[in-house]
Amino acid sequence: MLALAETWLDLPRRAIPAPRALRTARQLRPHEVDDLVAGYRDGQRVRELAAQFGISRGTVGQHLRARGIETKPPGLQPDEVPEAARLYRAGWSLARIAEMFGTTDYTVRAHLRSAGMQMRRPYERVV
Structure with a gap:
């Protein structure tokens, strides 16, 4: 144990990190x-x-x-989910639907999945 402590003195100074300056909340x-x-x-x-x-x-x-x-942007209302699902089946992207309803694509996706909708793969097109 003492031998280990003696080797600490041999360490270069830059190996020991300098303490960080503390910041106070503005x-x-x-x-x-x-x-x-x-x-x-x-x-x-x-x-x-x-x-x-x-x-x-x-x-x-x-x-x-x-x-x-x-x-936080407003979520998709329950009565709007059927319309969002219809638009998604028609080929609209989640981002486009989200823009229409004033929410995020993640919110639209979550509501559509909860409603049992099968999601397309990324960049998959509806023919």
């Missing part, structure tokens, strides 16, 4: 939160706002939710 002032909310309502993305204000995307979401703004 607190936004109330007028900055107002600017953040206004930017989101004007169409800026959460990622852009996080970079602009020097905070994480999660913190942007927390500020928006605190102001009553939901950042």
